Amino acid sequence: MGIFDEVEKIIDPIKGVNFLNRNGKTLLSVGFEDHPKLNGYYEGVMFNQPKFESILRHRAQKYENIEFKLGSSLSNLEALENHNNLEVTNQETHEITPYTSTYVIGADGADSFVRKHLGIKMHDYGCDQDWVVVDYLVDDKYEILDKARYQICDYKRPTTLLPITDNHIRWEFKINPSDDVAQLEAEDNIREWMKPHLWRINPKIDVNSGKIIRSSKYTFHGLLVENFKLNNCFLIGDAAHQTPPFLGQGLCQGIKDSYNLCWKLDGVRNGLFNPMVLNSYDIERQEINDFMIRTAMKQGEVIGSQDRFKSFMRDTFFAIAKKFPAALSALKFQYSWKFNNGIIDKDLYPNNVNGVIIPQPDINIKVENKKFDQYINDSFALIVFSNEESLKQKLSISHPLKFFNENIHVFDTNHPFMSDGKLLKWINDNQISAVIVRPDKHIYGCCDKENLLFKMEKLTEQLQNELSK
Ligand SMILES: Cc1cc2nc3c(=O)[nH]c(=O)nc-3n(C[C@H](O)[C@H](O)[C@H](O)COP(=O)(O)OP(=O)(O)OC[C@H]3O[C@@H](n4cnc5c(N)ncnc54)[C@H](O)[C@@H]3O)c2cc1C
Structure with a gap:
């Protein structure tokens, strides 16, 4: 997208993830720094999403063929075979502007108007989980000594501790059926939940060492559309799929959806490709997003078990599986995002490489000043x-x-x-x-x-x- 130089200023590489049991004992440590850099860069980075989105918007503003309609929303859509009729309503004046278009891309989030209007159903993986998500700013006087990420697999309170960038810490606390719903997001309650783990950030930190800037209850879902496309309307991002956040892949896969769709649309619009090529968008993105949701669910099961017996079995399994790394494959964080159907050679020279992303040499290596x-x-x-x-x-x-x-x-x-x-x-x-x-x-x-x-x-x-x- 040509925004690397700006994005590089707002990211911190992820060092790794530590899975701990309820006594703080390490079940497994995954060091990202030991992973081969398949993408030529850090395997995972942290950033604050609003900062990233502001860079995206700034970049989009440079394109003269993009018109911004901020404060307006799509309020009607008629998806015909060869064109679409749309209405956009200005939220302040209620003025309605009609449009026609050849294509529509619904990038309108989990509650997608486009998806609902097209009548596209979602497959529910049945993994709804309630968590409280907290953003916490540690006082400047405390240095964040440990930038590692922790998954605290405590059956009494599964917890995620995640340093983002600067002094910003993200916490996620799984809600127990016995919790007092009215108290869940309350500051005293949140600080109580943080208390046993704060020392990992800096042993000198006390419970009032920072500011809670947000605490909200979320229900994590696993949902995937039955079709990413209807006529010439397409769904991308959360409009098409929602995943529990344990793999950190929701936004990543949204970007991959658009990368997959763009070159196909471009080729069809330029008359280079047959419009049938657009059907492969659904086929390829179904497969990869299904894999992503299932893998995130497996991680969620490991992290979030609230059953004493099951968590005992999990801890025992970890102790044994450490000696057999293949048994821990559900907890890896490096995938080649292979698909098996779509625009791919399945017949002539089938092999395990077709469909994967080609490894990228280190991004500092350039030829003709290009990565x-x-x-x-x-x-x-x-x-x-x-x-x-x-x-x-x-x-x-x-x-x-x-x-x-x-x-x-x-x-x-x-x-x-x-x-x-x-x-x-x-x-x-x-x-x-x-x-x-x-x-x-x-x-x-x-x-x-x-x-x-x-x-x-x-x-x-x-x-x-x-x-x-
Ligand atoms: C707790 C949590 C942790 C997460 N962690 C990660 C992570 O580590 N890594 C990761 O990759 N992802 C993560 N995600 C997921 C990520 O935030 C989402 O996948 C991503 O924001 C989805 O982007 P989107 O553009 O598809 O949808 P959204 O960000 O929801 O944007 C949709 C946009 O469409 C607009 N809109 C809606 N309806 C209309 C309409 N009718 N007309 C016009 N506009 C409309 C909305 O105003 C909004 O601006 C996390 C999510 C949560 C909740």
Whole structure:
């Protein structure tokens, strides 16, 4: 989105997550710093969402083709097969302005007017949980010594302690059936809940060491639309899915929805792709969001058990599973967000790599002053991993494919983007000699070195048929 320099100023890398039992004993520590940086950057960062959204809005204001209608809301929608009729109401004057549009993107949050108006139902994963979410500003005189994140798996009061940035701490406390509902958000009550854990931030902190700026009860849901699309209306973000926040993925997946949709809409609008390509938006995002919600629920079960026996079993399981890391896979925080259906090669050279996001070399590595994802740009890219430089010439001649838009590259082992070893390891581990990368950086397909040119030809033809038919 071109906002990295500004976003970098408001984020703090996440160091890791510690799962503790009710006696404060560590069940498991996941150190993010030990993870390979698949995205070329920190694996997780913390930020304050309003600050991030202000950067987004500022960026959007630079586009002359975006018109802001702040203080207005969509109040009517008629979704026809070829166009949409809309009405927008100014909340102050109640004036109604009619619009027609070819496409509608409903990015209107959990209570989505667009979703409801289209009559799109949501699948409920049945994991509703009530938590109190608290934002707490620690007094400036106290340094936040430990920036680690804690999941305190106490069956009597499951608690999340999460330093955000600067002196901002996010707390989440699970509500017990026996709690006094009227008292849940009260300051005295919240401070009482914080008391046993404050020392983790700084041992000198006392219970009145900061200001509670928000305490609200939330019901965490697992919900996913039955379809992300109806005619030419699309749903993105919370309008399409809601997840318990244990993986920290709600907003992240909303951004991924839009990245998935944008290149497809762009190609269809430019007459490059067949409109059928837009159906893949639903297929691909269903699969990934379903995976995300299920994984977040599994984490929620580990963290939030309120049953004494089950939590005893969990603690025992942790003690044993520590010796068998695979048993703890539900608690990892690094995913390749693979999908198996949609715009992906399923037939010619199926493998475990198709559908994943291509690893990104360290973002400090630049060629022509561009990071890897900028360098391979926003169209389909064909990358061949070879020391034979003349291949580019041969490939350009044999693949005059309009979708590549000249975006054909040959990386030899000395290429700067191979220098941090990440791509090199990835191609060696998976025996990849060439790869077609989609505009959203998911892999369309790849092949090994046997008959490379022939295979690339076939794969390219298949892609061309898929996008144009
Ligand atoms: C406690 C908690 C912790 C979370 N932690 C994380 C985390 O760690 N990581 C993460 O990635 N996500 C997290 N999330 C989720 C994240 O906040 C949401 O996924 C994200 O804000 C959704 O963005 P959105 O743009 O889809 O919807 P929203 O942010 O809800 O925005 C919808 C917008 O649409 C507008 N709107 C609604 N109706 C209309 C209408 N009729 N006409 C015009 N405009 C309309 C609204 O005013 C609003 O501005 C968390 C959420 C909660 C509650």
